[in-house]
Amino acid sequence: MTAIRVEGLRKSYGDFAAVKGISFEVADGEIFALLGRNGAGKTTTIELLAGFQQPDGGSCQVLGLDPARDRAAVRRRTGIMLQEAGFFQDLTVARTVDTWCDFTAAPRPRDEALELAGLLPKAGTRVRQLSGGEKRRLDLALALLGRPDVLFLDEPTTGMDPEARRNTWDVVRELAGQGTTILLTTHYLEEAQRLAGSMAIMDAGEIVASGGMAETLAARSGRVAFRLPPGTSPADLPLPVTLEGETAVCRAADPDLAAQTLLSWAAERGLRLAGLEVRTATLEDLFLDLSGSHR
Numbered sequence: 439m440t441a442i443r444v445e446g447l448r449k450s451y452g453d454f455a456a457v458k459g460i461s462f463e464v465a466d467g468e469i470f471a472l473l474g475r476n477g478a479g480k481t482t483t484i485e486l487l488a489g490f491q492q493p494d495g496g497s498c499q500v501l502g503l504d505p506a507r508d509r510a511a512v513r514r515r516t517g518i519m520l521q522e523a524g525f526f527q528d529l530t531v532a533r534t535v536d537t538w539c540d541f542t543a544a545p546r547p548r549d550e551a552l553e554l555a556g557l558l559p560k561a562g563t564r565v566r567q568l569s570g571g572e573k574r575r576l577d578l579a580l581a582l583l584g585r586p587d588v589l590f591l592d593e594p595t596t597g598m599d600p601e602a603r604r605n606t607w608d609v610v611r612e613l614a615g616q617g618t619t620i621l622l623t624t625h626y627l628e629e630a631q632r633l634a635g636s637m638a639i640m641d642a643g644e645i646v647a648s649g650g651m652a653e654t655l656a657a658r659s660g661r662v663a664f665r666l667p668p669g670t671s672p673a674d675l676p677l678p679v680t681l682e683g684e685t686a687v688c689r690a691a692d693p694d695l696a697a698q699t700l701l702s703w704a705a706e707r708g709l710r711l712a713g714l715e716v717r718t719a720t721l722e723d724l725f726l727d728l729s730g731s732h733r
């Protein structure tokens with residue numbers, strides 16, 4: 439089943455087109471990463487999917503419903519974590535969640551939501567005394583409260599320390615394992631690569647790449663990098679390389695095989711390939727390549 443379907447979706451603010459006819463689908467229980475530089479149109483897309491804004495054209499469906507028309511029904515079955523939450527600064531964490539519970543049908547028990555978000559030890563703390571990362575965790579607890587079928591997370595781990603970030607990844611994976619569909623944005627590409635089964639990269643309101651994470655990355659070349667041995671030049675090597683400062687970089691569909699070829703060549707000549715690094719394509723490689731070519 440398709441949990442989220444977006445077709446030719448458009449949204450402008452005055453003369454400025456923020457989302458220019460994008461299309462993508464997210465399957466039930468999938469973790470989908472919507473990526474792109476600042477201002478690419480990610481938050482606008484989430485707001486359209488959550489029914490906070492009306493599209494100017496195209497369509498979107500969440501759980502088979504039109505968020506603009508069936509806003510209440512969509513809100514009941516979705517959870518959302520936006521970048522800026524408006525909390526009452528003087529309430530404690532526990533009271534904030536309790537207040538939210540009053541507006542949520544069949545909420546999780548408060549402590550369960552806080553535990554999931556890693557915020558139970560701060561239940562008695564006032565919101566104004568929370569750190570930036572802790573406020574994000576409170577946002578997460580509130581987004582999870584209604585046991586949503588679809589969860590929109592806009593930069594959920596911004597400001598979190600590495601441990602909190604990993605805990606959040608675990609929660610996201612656990613929820614997806616239980617069937618929750620998750621659409622998240624993040625500027626941490628490693629996070630997207632680890633978490634998401636599929637993704638779309640937006641640039642200036644358009645989708646410039648999309649697909650399954652593993653398939654998309656497998657289709658791109660990997661990289662072998664090393665310092666050029668003294669007395670050799672790129673022309674001496676058995677494979678084409680480019681120079682990045684002192685470092686020779688060889689791009690290859692199979693970087694392990696390329697590394698073996700280069701190492702055999704070096705061994706036959708008694709040379710060392712100092713600083714050798716072999717890696718398959720990362721999402722960051724793809725992202726940086728695309729960012730350059732679409733401006």
Ligand SMILES: Nc1ncnc2c1ncn2[C@@H]1O[C@H](COP(=O)(O)OP(=O)(O)OP(=O)(O)O)[C@@H](O)[C@H]1O
Nearest residue numbers: 451454456474475476477478479480481482483521
């Ligand atoms: N209410 C608004 N009025 C006018 N322009 C807006 C409005 N909201 C967003 N924009 C513009 O639309 C563009 C897309 O914004 P959006 O917030 O969707 O980007 P984003 O990809 O989420 O960026 P970021 O990664 O910085 O959060 C930006 O150029 C932004 O300035």
